[in-house]
Amino acid sequence: SRELFVLTYGALVAQLCKDYEKDEDVNICLDRMGYGIGIRLIDDFLARSAVKKCRSYSETADMIAQVAFKMYLGITASVSCTSAAGNEFSLILDKNPLVDFVEELPAERASLCYCNLLCGVIRGALEMVHLAAEVTFLQDRLKGDAVTEIGITFLRKAEDRKHKRN
Numbered sequence: 001s002r003e004l005f006v007l008t009y010g011a012l013v014a015q016l017c018k019d020y021e022k023d024e025d026v027n028i029c030l031d032r033m034g035y036g037i038g039i040r041l042i043d044d045f046l047a048r049s050a051v052k053k054c055r056s057y058s059e060t061a062d063m064i065a066q067v068a069f070k071m072y073l074g075i076t077a078s079v080s081c082t083s084a085a086g087n088e089f090s091l092i093l094d095k096n097p098l099v100d101f102v103e104e105l106p107a108e109r110a111s112l113c114y115c116n117l118l119c120g121v122i123r124g125a126l127e128m129v130h131l132a133a134e135v136t137f138l139q140d141r142l143k144g145d146a147v148t149e150i151g152i153t154f155l156r157k158a159e160d161r162k163h164k165r166n
Contacts, residue, residue: 002074006100013114023111030113034120035127042125045071057154060131061089064122064152073097077150087154090138096148105142113137118150132156 016026045051049067054060058081065077069091077091098115105112113119119135126133132155139145 002097006097009098009117010101013112017109017112023109023113027111027113027116030116031120031123034117034122035124036120037117038121038124038126039128040124041072041121042128045125057087057089057131060126060154061091061152065091068125069093082151083153087156089152091150091152093148093150096141099142102142110143113140114142115140115148122150122152126152 013026013030016029020026020029045068049071051063051067054063058079061079061081065079070076075093075095075097077093080090080092082088082090096115098118102114105114116137119137123133123135126135134151134153134155136151137149138151139147139149141148
C-alpha cells in the first residue's frame, strides 16, 4: 500500500543518511535505487494501464503526470512545457505523498534531495521505452519552495527520433 511505502521510504532515507556523510552520496544512491525500480516498474505500468504509445514528449509528460503518478502515488501532477524546442517539461506536484510524515529537513542535511528516488524511477522507466532523459528536482517544498517541481529534459529532439526510425 501507499502508506506502507511512504513509511518504509522514510526509514530508508534515514538509514542512508546514517550510512553516508555527504548529502550528494545519499542523493546519488536514491537516484540509482529509483532507476532500478523504474526499469522494472515500466512493465507493470504498461500492462496495467493499457496505454497506447505516446507520439510526442508532451504526451509522455502528461502520461507520467496524469496516469503513472495516479496509479502509483495516488496523485496527479500538472505539466508545463518549459522550452521552445518542446523537450523540457516541469511536473508540478501540489501534494507529494513521500513527504507526508516529514516536516522539514534538518539544517545539516540542507542539500539532501529527499525524494530523489522519484527522479530515478522516471528516468529508468523512460529509458526502457527508449527515451533518454535527465530528471531532476527543480523545487522542493521540504526546502521552503512554494511547490514541488520535477524537471524532465528529453535528450533528443523529436526530429532525431523520427529519423532514427526510418
